[in-house]
Every structure is written in C-alpha cells, then in structure tokens.
Amino acid sequence: MSDGIVGKAKFRCSKCGELHEEEVTSFEATGGSSRQMGDENEYTAIISEECHNCGSNYEIEMKVWEYPTGIINYSSEESSGVEELEADYEVYHTPAHDSSRVMGAAAGGAIFGASIGGPFGAIIGGILGGLIGDSVAKGDKNG
Secondary structure, three states: OOOEEEEEEEEEEOOOOOEEEEEEOOOEEEEEEEEOOEEEEEEEEEEEEEOOOOOOEEEEEEEEEEOOOOOEEEEEEEEEOEEEEEEEEEEEOOOOOOOHHHHHHHHHHHHHHHHHHHHHHHHHHHHHHHHHHHHHHHHHHOO
C-alpha cells in the first residue's frame, strides 16, 4: 500500500459556468483485495461544497484503484452540479527517516571526543555529533 493518493479536479459549475480547480488530499482507503500481483487498494474522496460565484451546491465523488502497489490502475468520478469534469491522480510515498546518519554522527563524535578528552570528551562529542547528524538529516528533507 502506498502512503496515499492526491488528486486534482477541474470543472465548471453547472448553474453559472464558473471554473473551479480543487486540490484533493482527503482520499481514504475504502476497500481492497489480494490479487495475483499483490494487493489492490481502493481510495475514495468526496468534495461537497458551494460554488464561490453563485452559491450553488456541487458534489464530486472520486475513486481510485491502486494495483499493483504504487500504480494507479483505474479511476472513476461521479458528480452532481458540475460539468466538464477533468480529474488527475498521483500516488505519493512519504520518504523514510534515516536515523542511521544521526547514530553514526553521534558514535563518531563520541569516539573523537574520547580520544581527545577521555570520558567527558566522549559525552560531549556524542551529543555534538548527534546534533550535527540530526541537522544534516533535516537539511536533506528540505532540499
């Protein structure tokens, strides 16, 4: 199973013709089954709002099937109060946190600190190494 589905919906209000574009991040896993190439996962999101131009209500139900994991196999949309509906979907994965860099920096700092200042140096070196490793790991996430 991926970490989730995100989508975009572009459509016009059927009452006034106003163009709307919605980023959809509220997909929830609503079903699934095991198949030959792994799990199939079904995700559903519902947009239910008012047109910001005329106040008319609209609703869009978006369904996406992921099979095999990481691949969008099929999608469908049902709507009321909209016309010219276009939808696009993506699978996203949250990057895993690499704690080995932090632990390696802390160990390296402790060894270096011990060689210079004995036990007290090892403690200070380990703390500083851990802080530097964590800072580098956070920097990688931000680009």
